[in-house]
Amino acid sequence: MSSSFAVRRLTEAPESVKFNEVVECFKDAFAEDDFARTLTGRKTDPYHHLNRSVVVSGFLSGEVYVVEEATKGKVIASAIWFPPNRELYEDTEKGKAVKPLMASLGPELDEWWCTRFLPEYAAFSEAEFGEGVKKEAWHLQWIGTRKSHRGRGLAAMLIDVIRDKKGDAKMCLEVENPENLGFYQKCGFETLNEEAHYFEGCKVHEKSGFPMWAMMSK
Numbered sequence: 001m002s003s004s005f006a007v008r009r010l011t012e013a014p015e016s017v018k019f020n021e022v023v024e025c026f027k028d029a030f031a032e033d034d035f036a037r038t039l040t041g042r043k044t045d046p047y048h049h050l051n052r053s054v055v056v057s058g059f060l061s062g063e064v065y066v067v068e069e070a071t072k073g074k075v076i077a078s079a080i081w082f083p084p085n086r087e088l089y090e091d092t093e094k095g096k097a098v099k100p101l102m103a104s105l106g107p108e109l110d111e112w113w114c115t116r117f118l119p120e121y122a123a124f125s126e127a128e129f130g131e132g133v134k135k136e137a138w139h140l141q142w143i144g145t146r147k148s149h150r151g152r153g154l155a156a157m158l159i160d161v162i163r164d165k166k167g168d169a170k171m172c173l174e175v176e177n178p179e180n181l182g183f184y185q186k187c188g189f190e191t192l193n194e195e196a197h198y199f200e201g202c203k204v205h206e207k208s209g210f211p212m213w214a215m216m217s218k
Contacts, residue, residue: 005076007157010064014056014096021075022066026051029077029144035176038201038208039117041109049101054080054088054142056097061086062141065161067154076149079158080142084169087134088141112202120199128192128214129172137216138162140173159187163217171217176210189215 012018027048030036040046058064058080067077082088089098102110125134140162145154162171173189175181181191192214201208 004070005067006070007065007067007161010066014059022055022078023052025075025078025146026144028146035210038210041205046104049104053097053101057088057093060093061090065158067157077145077154077158081162082139082141084136108204109202124197124212134172137170137172138166156187173215175213175215184215188218190218191215
């Protein structure tokens with residue numbers, strides 16, 4: 001596998017060709033994901049800006065890793081990690097990472113993000129991981145593989161790259177798709193609460209909402 005694919009940290013700046021390739025990789029990976037659909041109201045423009053915002057935040061405050069084809073260099077999988085004491089959408093980056101996303105949502109979804117989802121997500125993290133625990137760990141915010149390359153162990157490679165450098169720090173993540181729980185358990189994570197917390201979506205959008213589990217490395 002190592003001869004066919006290569007893992008590296010993304011160094012190309014936002015809006016570069018390679019950066020945009022990472023955004024497109026995530027858009028392909030999450031095209032049928034209920035979590036992403038709920039956060040964006042199933043709309044194309046917010047969906048693009050959601051994925052872009054996470055990659056921008058990862059570039060500015062975290063670490064973005066990619067798996068590329070060794071021959072063509074195409075990004076086929078990627079992960080956004082935040083090291084201890086860093087997190088998604090920090091105040092210093094909101095103009096670059098968050099503002100374009102919020103501008104694309106529309107009034108109802110914008111209100112849901114600000115008054116429901118973000119506060120509820122923060123409360124969930126504190127309740128499940130414990131106060132300050134998530135901030136002290138390596139947090140896996142976003143990970144995805146293009147549909148054409150799934151089942152080849154690429155996501156595991158993007159977890160191992162942090163496992164090999166984290167030292168004594170823990171790794172943690174949230175899962176919104178129950179089908180992925182088994183994969184993360186095989187990667188050495190354990191579910192902190194077997195019962196999922198369910199997030200209600202914006203009421204103006206039908207079939208919105210998603211479960212969430214918290215997982216921590218053993």
